[in-house]
Amino acid sequence: MEERTEIASLGEFGLIEHLTKNFEIQNASTIVPVGDDAAVIDHYGKQTVLTNDLLIEGVHFDLMYTPLKHLGYKTVVVNVSDIYAMNATPTQILLGLGFSNRFSVEALDEFYAGVHAACDEYGVDLIGGDTSTSQKGFIISCTAVGEVAPDKYVRRNGAKKGDLLCVSGDLGAAFLGLTLLEREKRIFLENPQVQPDLEGEKYTVGRLLKPEARKDIIRFFEEAELTPTAMIDVSDGLSSEILHICKQSNLGCVLYEEKIPIAEETREAAFKFNLDPTTCALSGGEDYELLFTISQSDYDKVKEHPQISVVGFLNEAEEGRIIYTKGGTKHALTAQGWNAFNKGGA
Structure with a gap:
């Protein structure tokens, strides 16, 4: 039988420390990462791009056939994709989770292993977020931050006739x-x-x-x-x-x-x-x-x-x-x- 650690045994701050301990900083723009009241970033003259995605169990994903590690990876991907869609480079993410007591620490470890793999793949820093009890199911809110040179971002409204x-x-x-x-x-x-x-x-x-x-x-x-x-x-x-x-x-x-x-x-x-x-x-x-x-x-x-x-x-x-x-x-x-x-x- 797999070991199961109840989330309550760690407490909120202990849980966040446990889940984020292996994340290393990859961007010079990340000044203060996880562990303070808020993160600090500085893009050194570039413009900042921000996006947020909400993923809700039963609406956006089904855990019956979605491995938690894959879900963690996909959570990062759907957000950095929006940053790329602005012709920008993703640099940081913030991750908020709500989960019921059917999830163990080991289950969240799986999810965060996927987040970690995607952060490595896309060169993104996890710099904060929040965790909360949810009455039922798994709720994910992810915010991604990116940077772009002031004249290089691309919107949806710039197309011209003949393009x-x-x-x-x-x-x-x-x-x-x-x-x-x-x-x-x-x-x-x-x-x-x-x-x-x-x-x-x-x-x-x-x-x-x-x-x-x-x-x-x-x-x-x-x-x-x-x-x-x-x-x-x-x-x-x-x-x-x-x-x-x-x-x-x-x-x-x-x-x-x-x-x-x-x-x-x-x-x-x-x-x-x-x-x-x-x-x-x-x-x-x-x-x-x-x-x-x-x-x-x-x-x-x-x-x-x-x-x-x-x-x-x-x-x-x-x-x-x-x-x-x-x-x-x-x-x-x-x-x-x-x-x-x-x-x-x-």
Whole structure:
């Protein structure tokens, strides 16, 4: 039997000290880290970027199939992804947790091991936060801090007519990972003797449980001396994110279905569920890829990049927001992505 240490045996300050003792400082901008009333950071003339994400058990994750270590890792990733979406570099996080007495110190150690791994991967310092008792379930609030040179941050509203729509990586995999895990959960609840069948599904399940933020793309922008005109991370599905950029930049768009990057593993998983891979990419969410716009004069900088796909372009708002299917038919682009308020999808 695994050892179980009750959280009450450590007390709040003892718990925080226990969970954060192995975190080392990686950024010169971190002046006062965990352990005081508040943290102190100084970005030395750069501008500060801030974002917060709330993750709630039963809404954003299911602990029946989400290992706590993966959840800790993903908590950091979803926040640093928002920092990268501003063309900034993440530097610090603050982490607030609420948990019921069903969680032991060992369970929180697992979660923090994931947080620690992600902080190492993305060069981020954990500088504070809070812990509290929750009446039920696990509640996570994470705030990320980043830095950017004053003229380099990128918003959603900077796109111009004629700009190219680009996206990193591939789309739709996380939604299919979720679909698969939800199916296996239903089977298990009906018959606990049945072992989960995840054969050949490592890619899609991995994209859901352990996503990565695209620091490589931000590094590429710097090396290529390329500044996108607008950018957003793909957390709610490609169509929803394109429409955010269109709305905030007051533009229309043309998207080409055949240009949307979808991995072979994602296509195969979609066909097993009788789902259309394009629909999974457009409406799925949780891919944490970057959607960005660039001027046509920068096309040569991205055309050879294996992780960047040009999927369309922006035009006048009056011309609408449309998608051309592989068959050549034209449809209005609609947002049917994931909505935390109706739990309507991935």
